[in-house]
Amino acid sequence: MTRVNVVLLLAVIASALYLVQVQYQSRRLISELERARAEGARLQTKQEQLQVERRAQATPQRVEGLARQQLAMRHASPAVTQYVAAPAGGMQ
Amino acid sequence: MACLALGFGVLAGRAAYIQVIGNDFFQKQGQVRFARTLEMPASRGRILDRNGLILASNVPARSIWAIPEDVDADKPSLRKLASLLEMSEEDLVRKLQDEDKSFVWIKRQVDESTAKQIDALGIKGIHQRSEYRRQYPEGEFAAHVVGFTDVEGKGIDGIEKAFDRELSGRAGSRRVIKDRLGRVVESVGDDVPPLDGRDIVLSLDSKTQFFAWQKLRDAVQTHGAKAGSVVVLDVASGEVLALANFPSYQPGRRQNLTGEQLRNRALTDTFEPGSTMKPFVVALALQKGLVRPETLIQTAPGRLTLGGATITDAHPQGVLTVNEIIQKSSNVGTVKIAMQMAPRDMWEFYSQVGFGQKPQVPFPGAVGGRLRPYKTWRPIEQATMSYGYGLSASLFQLARAYSVFARDGELMPVSLLRQADPVAGLRVISAQEAAATRKMLHMAAGPGGTAQKAQTIGYSVGGKTGTARKQEGKGYAAKKYRGFFVGMAPIENPRIVVAVMIDEPGNGKFYGGDVAAPVFSETVQHTLRLLGVQPDMAVKPQIVARSVEESF
Numbered sequence: 001m002t003r004v005n006v007v008l009l010l011a012v013i014a015s016a017l018y019l020v021q022v023q024y025q026s027r028r029l030i031s032e033l034e035r036a037r038a039e040g041a042r043l044q045t046k047q048e049q050l051q052v053e054r055r056a057q058a059t060p061q062r063v064e065g066l067a068r069q070q071l072a073m074r075h076a077s078p079a080v081t082q083y084v085a086a087p088a089g090g091m092q
Numbered sequence: 093m094a095c096l097a098l099g100f101g102v103l104a105g106r107a108a109y110i111q112v113i114g115n116d117f118f119q120k121q122g123q124v125r126f127a128r129t130l131e132m133p134a135s136r137g138r139i140l141d142r143n144g145l146i147l148a149s150n151v152p153a154r155s156i157w158a159i160p161e162d163v164d165a166d167k168p169s170l171r172k173l174a175s176l177l178e179m180s181e182e183d184l185v186r187k188l189q190d191e192d193k194s195f196v197w198i199k200r201q202v203d204e205s206t207a208k209q210i211d212a213l214g215i216k217g218i219h220q221r222s223e224y225r226r227q228y229p230e231g232e233f234a235a236h237v238v239g240f241t242d243v244e245g246k247g248i249d250g251i252e253k254a255f256d257r258e259l260s261g262r263a264g265s266r267r268v269i270k271d272r273l274g275r276v277v278e279s280v281g282d283d284v285p286p287l288d289g290r291d292i293v294l295s296l297d298s299k300t301q302f303f304a305w306q307k308l309r310d311a312v313q314t315h316g317a318k319a320g321s322v323v324v325l326d327v328a329s330g331e332v333l334a335l336a337n338f339p340s341y342q343p344g345r346r347q348n349l350t351g352e353q354l355r356n357r358a359l360t361d362t363f364e365p366g367s368t369m370k371p372f373v374v375a376l377a378l379q380k381g382l383v384r385p386e387t388l389i390q391t392a393p394g395r396l397t398l399g400g401a402t403i404t405d406a407h408p409q410g411v412l413t414v415n416e417i418i419q420k421s422s423n424v425g426t427v428k429i430a431m432q433m434a435p436r437d438m439w440e441f442y443s444q445v446g447f448g449q450k451p452q453v454p455f456p457g458a459v460g461g462r463l464r465p466y467k468t469w470r471p472i473e474q475a476t477m478s479y480g481y482g483l484s485a486s487l488f489q490l491a492r493a494y495s496v497f498a499r500d501g502e503l504m505p506v507s508l509l510r511q512a513d514p515v516a517g518l519r520v521i522s523a524q525e526a527a528a529t530r531k532m533l534h535m536a537a538g539p540g541g542t543a544q545k546a547q548t549i550g551y552s553v554g555g556k557t558g559t560a561r562k563q564e565g566k567g568y569a570a571k572k573y574r575g576f577f578v579g580m581a582p583i584e585n586p587r588i589v590v591a592v593m594i595d596e597p598g599n600g601k602f603y604g605g606d607v608a609a610p611v612f613s614e615t616v617q618h619t620l621r622l623l624g625v626q627p628d629m630a631v632k633p634q635i636v637a638r639s640v641e642e643s644f
Contacts, residue, residue: 027277034276045224049151056229060302076621077549079631 126269127280134261135224136245137289139238139252141298142331142510146229147238148252148343153225154207156198160188162217169213176206176213200243201225226252230298232340233305236356237296237332237508239456240343249354251292251508254454261289293510295331300324303618304611305336308592311611312338316598321358322611323491324619325589327580329511330495330504332453333588333619335359335488357595359453362461362484366558367421367542367604368578369480371497371529374418376441377429378525385415385528391424399472403427403479418532419541421557423479430478431471438474439466444520445493445503447485453508461485480558487576491591494555494578497533498586501526530554534583537609546579546609548617550627555579555590555612557604562596572596577608581616582628590615 067073110118139148156177174181177199187196198218202210207220226241228234239250247256264286269278304322312320324334339353355361377383394408405423409416417425430438443449448463461484469477476482485493488506495504495517502517533554537546543557555578562572576593580586592608592615601607 027271030279031271031275031277045150045152048149052146052149052151052227052229055146055149056227059230059233060299061231061233061306064302075618077617079549081550081621081627083626 126271127267128270129265129267130276132264132266132284132286134263134286134288136226136241137259137261137291139259140291140293141234141296141301142294142333143298144293145298147234147294147296147298148226148228150224151227153201153203153223154220155200155223156202156207156210157219157221158188158196158198159194159217159219160190160196161194163188164216169215173210173213173215173218176209177202226344228343230302231344232342233302233336234296234298235340235343236337236354236358237294237301237335238343240349243346248349249456250356251294251455253456255292259289259292262287295326295329295333295508295510296335297333297622299622300615300619301334301336304334304615305338305340307611307614307618308336309338311592311594311607314599315594315601315607317594317607318596318598319352319357320592320594320611321361321487322593322615323358323488323589323591324615325491325495325504325506327495327498327504327586327589328514330506330515330517331511332506332508334615335508356455356457358487358591358593359451359455359458360486362459362486363574363576363593364481364483364560364563365485365490366480366560366576367423368490368556368558368576369478369483370418370421370426371533371556372441372445372493373426373430373433373438373478374414374532375497375521375525375529376433376438377414378528379521380433380437382432383414383429385413385532387414388412389414389417389425389428391417391422391428394424396424396427396475398427398431398475399470401472403475415532415535418529418556419535419538421536421542426479427475430475435466435469435474438477439463439469441520442477442483444518445496446489447483447493449489451486451488451492451506453488453506455508458488459486461489480560487591487593490576490578491589494580494589494591496520497526497529498580498589499526530580530583530586533579537579542603543577543579543605543609545605546577546612546616548581548613550629550631551581551616551620551625552583552629553579553581553613553616554583555609557609559602559604573602575602575604575607577604577612579612579616581620582625584628587623587625588616588619590619 136150138146141147170184171181174184179199187198190196201223211220224245226245228238237250239252240248241252242248247253247259252259264284266279266283267281268276269280271277304324308320308322319337319339321337322334323332326333335358337357341348341353388411390411391405392408392410394405396403403423409420409422412420412422412425442463448461450460451458463483473482492506496502499517500523501519501521503520504517505515533556534552535541537543537553537555543555546553546555558576560574561568562574574593574595575597578591580589590612592611594607597607
């Protein structure tokens with residue numbers, strides 16, 4: 001009888017310690033997960049910001065300004081455009 | 093031994109008290125100390141143009157706040173802070189003086205690099221909070237359509253306001269337990285995930301929008317005008333490809349978000365459409381079989397008296413065909429055609445093409461203009477209404493009404509959002525009459541017409557000029573005009589309708605054909621090229637193949 005009790009006691013103690021361990025692990029993992037999530041959100045924000053910045057660098061105004069000033073380009077007019085008819089049955 | 097037993101007894105009692113009797117109380121205290129409800133903000137949707145280019149998006153920003161009584165800084169570092177925040181030192185000191193408050197915003201939404209420099213100053217009592225700021229990379233070109241938000245991210249104007257609910261999404265929340273260091277260690281209960289705002293895809297084409305805006309700005313500045321608007325509509329889908337106004341504003345700079353330049357004039361300002369109404373009267377007369385395009389009408393001596401009032405032509409003509417009445421924009425001729433019609437028919441037709449009715453676009457402040465019921469029309473009023481006085485409309489309405497001619501007699505529904513498929517219109521006149529009217533509009537933009545400056549290289553155009561004196565109080569203001577032009581291209585099979593309005597041109601020229609038609613011409617030419625429409629007129633090619641001497 002005593003032996004059974006001792007075994008049970010040990011089992012209870014082991015289980016209790018294991019519970020503490022699992023609880024600790026779970027908290028640690030959750031905290032890690034939380035950090036990863038925050039990092040994800042930060043990167044997402046960063047990506048959005050970079051997209052906006054890229055767009056701001058490529059607005060028609062900027063592109064036109066650069067094309068005109070640095071590359072000495074101008075708008076094409078129909079007079080300097082050659083229209084090529086697509087070959088019949090070629091591209092659809 | 094007894095002591096030990098007693099000790100254990102006390103411990104057991106205490107444990108029973110905590111775990112069983114007082115459990116609720118302790119649970120609650122624990123919750124109060126460690127459980128937190130985190131709000132999970134939804135990110136606001138972006139606004140994109142038809143090709144997916146960003147017109148409005150979110151970027152992180154930091155807001156600077158202070159606990160006034162904690163701030164204990166020497167003068168130089170305060171001065172540095174003030175200069176970093178672009179505010180005067182007195183303003184800063186005033187904000188910090190209020191010692192009763194435990195929280196004062198110093199400045200909202202400064203950009204990240206400035207925030208870092210402020211952080212580096214290390215002033216005690218100055219704190220930062222992460223926020224999001226709305227950024228508009230296109231700046232002032234698309235400002236009137238896109239609109240802007242307030243500092244809390246709520247839409248105030250334009251699409252930002254009209255679609256505020258879709259853009260905002262819904263904030264979520266989660267209940268968590270935090271440890272001593274503020275780390276989340278456990279989540280309890282159900283999470284409500286945030287619902288991010290939807291992206292709104294507009295029908296605008298960023299390039300067309302920019303180009304139209306730029307040409308409009310140039311014209312407004314050249315002619316010393318007060319303001320101007322331009323609208324470009326896609327005939328097939330009813331989409332608004334460009335809608336620009338000048339003067340405009342930078343939606344990202346919060347300090348100048350007041351005043352006149354905020355108005356989206358193309359939608360909110362109405363004016364008397366003047367001569368641009370004449371094609372409608374003629375189209376209706378053709379439809380009713382009252383006239384044919386070749387019918388001759390006597391307009392000499394350029395004057396017509398009706399009920400005590402006299403209607404005059406600026407340039408008196410003789411006998412004109414109906415075609416020529418539109419081409420030369422004769423008031424007398426138009427009135428003679430209009431007076432053969434019942435007021436009711438005219439009113440019905442005007443209403444059918446959208447005059448006096450609010451356009452079906454989800455836009456704050458869009459107006460419907462004024463069209464009085466036909467029962468109250470006196471003959472002279474019917475006469476003046478035939479050439480566009482005594483009723484009012486916005487430029488947007490006018491552009492849409494012209495789609496009747498461009499779409500072979502169908503009035504198209506307009507949309508500020510991208511449409512996947514061509515839309516069905518509402519038939520108002522037959523295709524034959526629409527084509528006949530288009531021919532007249534083409535003549536108006538051709539030799540002998542009032543709008544020769546609307547011509548483009550390569551594309552045939554058609555349209556009608558209008559010049560209206562501005563109303564001031566009850567009468568008309570002297571020397572204050574609006575010049576406008578509404579037209580379409582290519583004329584045989586129109587792809588776009590473009591309407592241009594220049595408000596109060598001040599440098600001598602004020603006729604629509606002089607101030608607005610050139611903007612139309614350049615916008616049409618550029619837009620059609622962007623759409624890949626092949627020129628329908630013979631163009632003298634200027635392509636010079638430079639032959640290079642071959643070297644051996």
